[in-house]
Amino acid sequence: MRIVFMGTPAISATCLRRIHEDGCNIVGVYTKPDTPKNRGMKMAMSEVKIYAQSVGLPVYQPTTFKDDAVVEELKALQPDLILVVAYGKILPQRVLDIPPQGCINIHASVLPALRGSGPIQWAILNGLDETGVTAMYMAAEMDAGDMIEIRKTPIDPMETTEELMARLAEIGAGLLSDTVKHVADGTVTRTAQDPSQVTFAPMLTKEMAPIDWSRTSRQIVDHVRGLIPWPVATAELDGKRFKIYRVEYTDKTTDKAPGTLLELHKKGLDVACGDGKVVTITQLQAEGGKRMAAPDYFRGHPIQL
Secondary structure, three states: OEEEEEEOOHHHHHHHHHHHHOOOEEEEEEOOOOEEEOOOOEEEOOHHHHHHHHOOOOEEOOOOOOOHHHHHHHHHOOOOEEEEEOOOOOOOHHHHOOOOOOEEEEEOOOOOOOEOOOHHHHHHHOOOOEEEEEEEEOOOOOOOOOEEEEEEEEOOOOOOHHHHHHHHHHHHHHHHHHHHHHHHHOOOOOEOOOHHHOOEOOOOOHHHOEOOOOOOHHHHHHHHHHOOOOOOEEEEEOOEEEEEEEEEEEEEEOOOOOOOEEEEOOOOEEEEOOOOEEEEEEEEEEOOOOOEEHHHHHHHOOOOO
16 A cells, blocks of 8 residues: 655654554655754754655655645655645645545544644643544545544643643554554544534644733643643743743642732742632743743842742
């Protein structure tokens, strides 16, 4: 079976590695074009491209599938099956129609919940205790195709998006591997999604970063966890702006106004929340500085409480 794989970030590379190690006949790997990064604006390759080149797989990086030549190039590969994991591009119907075995997507949520580009982040931001990975046939509507299989996993109470993404990548890789085998032996199944259960996970923005201290302690902790590694939660403390990397629960309560800086101690900086509870900022980063333990930073930069 001739397979074309499409993906871009680390979660995609993990899945590509798995099917390559399975011995699948991968005739082409599609990934987003290289992009300039960091202050030097050097062109950076995607994680998928880095892995594909390391094992000698042919790489294609079209900017759009609206170009007839790009579609014909894909057709020329004669894929029986197209596998998609966080590619970052919408596939038009004429691309979905190319492989006789269809296009299968690995989506990092328990569909039909959290359709969209940020399912892992929104699982945490929404305070969910469980998420998962869904293998599904692709359709013209985003993440709306028939489901093949769902594998669920609990979300640890202090797990960040970055940490959860790494776990879901491994779960997704195993699911993709098994799905390809089921397609090959003709045992794959499909179940329509329930439209009444659909929710969405839109793209994150920098505007989401500021912490709203009037929210509950759970919501604030989830906000910080959900925005790592990007865009990272922010807060203004004693007139200075910080990125906030970790906030922990305490058993303390207060009648002070939300956002009040209460106490600096050996674990971090206590702040009042909207539900009368207190959380501790334990890791942060000042503008122009590096990520540090909060007590270490404030030891050299005294704060006014």
